[in-house]
Amino acid sequence: MPIIPVAGPSTTRGEWSQYSNEAYDYPPNIRESFTDLGRSITDKVSLLSKASSPAEAQAAFTAPPSAKPQPKTFNHAIARASLASSQLLQHSSPVGQSPEDPLASALEKYALAEEKVGEARLAQDHQIQSRFLTGWKTTMNTNIDFATKARRSVENSRLTLDATKATKRSQLQAKGLNPDDESALSEEARAEIEAKEDEFVSQVEEAQGVMKNVLDTPEPLRNLADLIAAQLEYHKKSYEILSELAPYIDQLQVDQEAQYRQSREGA
Template identity: 75%
Template sequence: MDKVQAFGKNFSATFSPFATRTQQYVKEQLGQVEDKTELPPDYIELEKRVDALKQVHQKMLQVTSQYSNEAYDYPPNIRESFNDLGRTITEKVHLLSNATTPAEAQAAFTAPPTAKPQPKTFNHAIGRASLASSQLIQRNSAGAGEDPLAIALEKYALACEKVGEARLAQDAQIQSRFLAAWSTTLNTNINFATRARKGVENSRLMLDAAKAKAKHGGAAFSLPGQARGDEHDEEHMTEEQRVEIEQAEDEFVGQTEEAVGVMKNVLDTPEPLRNLADLIAAQLEYHKKAYEILSELAPVVDGLQVEQEVGRHESFAE
């Protein structure tokens, strides 16, 4: 019996504050509250800044989370087969270089996979299409010597694969140094601020409920239009009511000071800006590598084009 009574006391102690806060909140929503404790202007300003920071994180993560999706730039109209994705372009070129007949070349090109399927990125797809096109030309121009376009397409395929690998390296950097960090800020630091603000709101509701209870002589909750108890001014407060209000005020002040500290910490941390710098650095590194790869390829293809033009003019001259 003692255990049952103890449980009842604990349940009442836990439930009563919740019920009091809920009742006060409902009264405010119904317009039954005459006086509501105002939060300091500086505190409200901090809330606005934290809310803005939260929206910034949500908006940026909504877009940049695509870096976690390997195929974010993979054309939806592409239909690549199991063999297309079976080996890397570099592996296929190596096998093709050892082929001595068209049949061996075809076998090398369609060799079974040795590892996981190749990446589905736009650059990898272009590379695979370029290599397949190069082989298509080679197979249909047997005995005519090396075709400049076929050579250029093969070199372009290898370059595209390198660019695609650089893009995957960029994505990995962004995932670990930006997405993970911003998600942590959103789900941890900003959530801490949200909980602290909730503590302030709860303590304010308890304070206003205590004030209302003393002012109206402990009148019960009523719907709009219903009569309330006679109002009591501060002179008619009991000592118990004064103590209750003072304790509620102390709790409210303490919760507010704690929330201010948490919100300032969230707003002052340099992490978001540092993470954004990491995002830009990863993008810069990718575009730099892509530029270097294509800059090395461009003069080679230009040279093949010039050779083709010279050979064409010479054949016409003959």
């Protein structure tokens, strides 16, 4: 009897659990890591310098950072880089020139938009963790694990049956009889093989029942619907944020091109 194969629980847990890791799309950045570490050390040194007793010194070591760590998402990283570039352009503008540098203004708006997209991604991840991962892990840890154990029981039962048949054939061959002639087997040997066959059939039927229960339960589809809903909400918000930003950037680009042409014509 055919058995529906069930993937091992580890084949999907690892991938989706990435939503529990805030930095799953965050590029390694040694400079930012050292900056965060330096800020943490500075906080500890400042607190230790004010400690007047061993108890206060111990409290300084275990105190949380004074500043909230920056979110470790790619969108937040882009936002920080864009804002830093905008500020650099503003500060490097020649004296007397209009502070409204088009590129600086565009980068600032883009930084704000990317930060909003990053916050939307964090909201998505929170929804996926609470509404998808929790229920999905429960399903994986119960129904599918049961199905996997049932499949292994079938495999073990089949191996035992094959081993029993092989042993009986070897005994016939040792007696100089045809090993494929089942009629040459003793009543006791045939009974032993039949018992192993019955056990194998029983294990197959039990496994099919367990796997049917896995396929019939509505929980996985409900969990998957929650996953898609969270992703849809995130992409919808990202689209709205960038759709609002795009016309502003386009207009800046058109205005700058017009000013450039006017300056060229006047020269």
